[in-house]
Amino acid sequence: MKANNNLKSLDQFVDDQYGKKGTSERDKLEKGFEAFKLGFLLQQARLEKGMTQEELAEKCGTNKGYISKIENNIKEVRISTLQKIVELGLDGHLEFSIKL
DSSP: OOOOTTOOOHHHHHHHHHOSTTSHHHHHHHHHHHHHHHHHHHHHHHHHTTOOHHHHHHHHTSOHHHHHHHHTTSSOOOHHHHHHIIIIISSOOOOOOOOO
16 A cells, blocks of 8 residues: 555644644634534533433523524633533533643
């Protein structure tokens, strides 16, 4: 089998397309990814619990549309609301970390 010398790692691809860490384009990409990741993580947790968006919304005191907007990265969520969703709605525990 012939080796493909054009293959790049994900990090190399991102560096080529968006610049090195610290550039404005790269920062924009990474900020968008973090928001996307949060919505995806919430959706996966909800599905793992076997809940609909409506059931989750009812448990944490919001509405289905709001849950949908968070999961689809349309709406930013306040930390206090995120905590209610995770703790009251999903019976989970919210943890944060800071990377420098």
